[in-house]
Amino acid sequence: MTLSVTPGRAVDLRIDPVDEILARVERSFQVCFAPDTVVRKRRSVGARTDRDTWVRVERRSLDKISDQGRNGTECAERLENIARPAWRGCVVWGDSDECVMWRADETELLPADPVGTAVLSDDPKLPDAWWQVFNASLDALAAQDTRRLATPDTVSITQALVTETVRAAFLGDFDTTVGQWTPAHADLNWANMTAPTFCLFDWEDWGNAPRGLDSATLWGSSLAVPALADRVRQERRRDFESRDGKLMTLFTCSKIVGPGAHPQDPRLGPARRMAERIVAELQAG
Template sequence: MTLSVSPGVAVDLRVQPVDEILDRVERSLQVRFAPDTVVRKRRSVGARTDRDTWVRVERRSLDKIGDQGWNGTECAARLANIAQPAWRGCVVWRDADEPVMWRADETELLPGVPVGTAVLSEDPKLTDAWWRALNTSLDALAAQHTRRLATPDTVPITQTLVTETIQTVVPGDFDTTVEQWAPAHADLNWANMTAPTLCLFDWEDWGNAPRGLDSATLWGSSLAVPALADRVRRERRHDFESRDGKLMTLFTCSKILGPDAHPEDPRLEPARRMAEQVAAELHAG
């Protein structure tokens, strides 16, 4: 096994050797990876195959794999009327040396390139047709049914988490009880969707979440581009105007403004202003 890491040391697949992992996946799925297409992220590695598909390999610790498992991409394959890459198959195994599991999912290739990084600094100038496709997919997703619980940042989203996260930055005695839960992507940012043709990918963490989580998350990743953030709020107005949407806006602001905030993050000031505005609305309502 290539990765042997001391307990307590965070693994970053951008720097750790992964050749043995990729070799194992190639043998299991009977594919060959194109070396010049490998994309390495902190906890996942992806690459194009010789049969024109994409394989994403993820490393996840056992304590981050709950009762529902971690087969989000596989389970998302049954969702209807959503722009996403077709799922082809997977291979999963437990690491022989570390308390982690590995999972490789094979999907069809994306129809375009990612819009950008998780947090944008420039307006991607998306078309009206793109926004209509996004609304169609998000509305279709929210209308479906699942017993899965969304796990943004691999953490199950619960009422307790919502309340505690909001109160770390916006203390107050207003009610933070979520009224509506519905299926959400739970990692909806600009790195997980394509343009000019819309396709939503990286479905590892989808599941039931408070209404408006996806809209608020996308808005939060747009705050460095005010016109884009405003467009997200206009397009998803029905989410943001709901009580749960306001709670999710506060939830997103609290994550931006929390103890791990970078002092030079351009999103800090707009998130602070929005948090104050929404908190006042919830207090008044």
């Protein structure tokens, strides 16, 4: 079965029909989805099953699939001391008509609801206990060992990508060379964490990345709520104070204020001000 879309139009699973895809996954896993639990995102859709598990189905173009081995959700099963849902199994199939790969992963149910959308407009007022588990999980992740390369936005993060992205948005005489690479979730936003019980999910893109990528990404998702953005910087201050953390802050800012910037994005002003500050710091050495 294929997903019916208009030729030449980018697929967005938030609006495109997914009934046939979900029906195929139900048959493969021998489960039934609860219709009122279906969550649709741009390139994935998920739902609760009648055996009290969660299934996430992802659509990924073949040119976005790396040669680094097994899927990130599967590989994440070996990670230790991180609050995340356990993986149960998967189903994978290709669609030659669209040159895409579909993958469905079944995991444990999340312990709570997602904090919110990827970019927040209101403060979730998370308790100190939540931040403690959050920090412990991110610290544990950074201490792991992997040969995987992170793929934020499905693109492998390399030194060349960092330099190209930052230089496209900011001028200045400063070095963009990354000094430290550590494991990162690579899609750390408020839609991929739960509260009031902390749990980090959607591990498809995790792998080695410049230190501070996760912290900077979450900060960027919080900029419309100044107090929350400040809390992220406070909690992950060791990342932000490092040179690589400053570089990743610029990397994040470049995606907000760069060539594809949206003029109505409430994050534009804070991102520009932070970028000016970071560029000055990097130029000063």
